[in-house]
Amino acid sequence: MVEKIRVRATLNGEPVDFLVAPYVSLLDTLRDELGLTGTKEGCNDGNCGACTVNLDGRIVDSCCVLGAEIDGSAVETIEGMAEPGKLHPLQQAFLEEAALQCGICTPGFLISAKALLDAEPHPSEDRIRFWLAGNLCRCTGYDKIVKAVQKAAESA
Amino acid sequence: MHPFEYVRATSVDEAIAALAKHGERARPLAGGTDVLVMARAGRWELDALVDIKHIPETNVLELGSSEFRLGSAVACYRVYEDEQVAAKFPGLVDSASIIGGVQIQSRAGLGGNLCNASPSGDGICPLIVHTTTCVIAGPNGTREVAAEDFCTGPGRSVLEDGEFLIEMKMPMPQKGFGAAYERFTPRNEMDIAVAGVASSVQLDGDTIVSARVALAAVGPTPILSSAGDFLAGKEATAENISAAAQAASGDASPISDMRGTAEQRIHLVGVLTRRTLERAVERARENN
Structure with a gap:
């Protein structure tokens, strides 16, 4: 029997x-121990990016x-993205542009895109596409x- | 997945002791992007993962006067985001910036890529053409192995049970040195090389004093090609580079699989050898 380990961290x-x-x-851990089910499981082997979170400032x-x-x-998940009662500009833009269908990949895309816009407020289309290469979407x-x-970047 | 313990080692000795305790049922953990996936897939039945990325020596990223030290747990992003390292080692940036996507580059490093010993590992051939020495720690002290001798088969390396890679050392590029890596994949990113080639040259004027060419995904291990020796002492001309590309193709011994046929891979090695030699020469001339 392997004993559990005590972990102290900052979450959102x-x-x-x-x-x-x-x-x-x-x-x-996030989903089952901490009850934060916004982070999704896709491939479970590091290919699809559905489970992307921000860990110490990096996705x-x-x-x-x-x-x-x-x-x-310090970990940031999708649950920490919006302020109470107000969507993050990226979330708002995803809704307005219909940038999701089934939604499983969406939390990962939002966390990745937020990290990009936090570091580079006005990235080129090429830069956005390369940055998001680690996030797969099978719908859109x-x-x-x-x-x-791009819309969220313009509105900022 | 078999339940394993997690040991966070904060010194080389602590890591060696933890690895020794579990023998073949323990593995070192750095970025985790290979080892966790393989443990989950049942590749091994592990009793412990020993986290080595909180050891100062595995985190070193240091440009010295004669030597560059790259810790085994340094993640890819640290290589290309460090302006001085990126300027001196564009050949390493070529690979560190295409291993997985941004998420993987936040965790995975060239050291782990080497230890994973995949024939298609994008990080290994650039280390080989930089004449890298790998420093390995184990119960009997440390030992050094050249990067080209590190991998012994698909997923196999010189690392014995209880050993782990601490750091990689490579000579600081001198005036007239250049290196480059390129792979072929059907997609632009997030893909595994059908074939890859790294090249380096040391120029004196237009003469190639020495060169190294290493081939990925065209044999059971990355291959140090004879093309480098062929070029030594020759002029950096298109004809000589073409002949070297042909020699590199001859050194490839690929298989056919779902990513490509052996014939395509041999052809790709020629194309990529020519391109990376041309880029290495270009970078060597800029570095004058």
Whole structure:
């Protein structure tokens, strides 16, 4: 029997202190231990980006990180993106541009796009497409997503 | 997945002790983008993963007067976001910026890419053409292995149970040195190389003093091609580069699989050798 590990971290700006089995991914930790189901599981092997979260200022696939690894770190998930009662400009743009259909990839796209716009407020279309290459969408064909990110960049 | 322990080592000795405790049932963890996926897929039944990325030595990224030290846990983004490193080592940037997408580059590093020992690893051939020495820690102290001797088969390396890679050392590029890496994939990004080639040249005027050419995804391990030795002492002309490309194609021993046929791969090695040699020469001339 492998014992659980104590983890202290910052999650969406709030301190968290929890126990997690050492072999459980950050993705499953968020969803099953911490009750944050906004982060989605797609491929579970680091290809699709559906589980993208921000870890210490960089986007990562949370399926390829252990929950135990975030001790001392700061994690941001989709649940921390909007202020209460108000959508983030990217979320608003995704709605207006119909940049989603089934929605499974959307939290990952939003977290990735936010990291890009936080670092580079006015990226080129090429830059947006390359930055989002680690996020797969099987519904939209990407154009609407790229347009939504451009729109959010313009509105900022 | 078999339940394993997570050990966060903060020193080389601590990591060696933790790895020794579990023998073949432990593996080092750096970025985790390969090891966690493979553990989940049942490649091994592990009792422990030993996290080595909180050890100072594995995080070193240091341009010295004669040597560049690259810690085994340094993630790809640190290579291309460090302006001085990127300026001195564009050949490493060529690979660090195409290994997976941004999410993977936040975690995965060239050290892990080497230890994963995939024949198609984009990070390995650039290390080989930079004449990299790999520093390995184990229960009997440290030992050094040349990058071209590190991989011994698909997914296999010289690392013994209980050992792990600490850092990679390569000579600082001198005046007239240039290197480049390019791969062929059907997509622009987020894909696995059908074939890849890294080249480096040391020029003295128009003469190639020495050169290295390494081939990815065309054999059971990355291959140090004879094309480099062929070019030594010759002028950097289109004819000589074409002949070197032909020599590199001759060194490839690929298989046919879902990504491409052996014939296509041999052809690609020729094209990519020519292109990367041309870019390496161009960079060497800029570096004068």
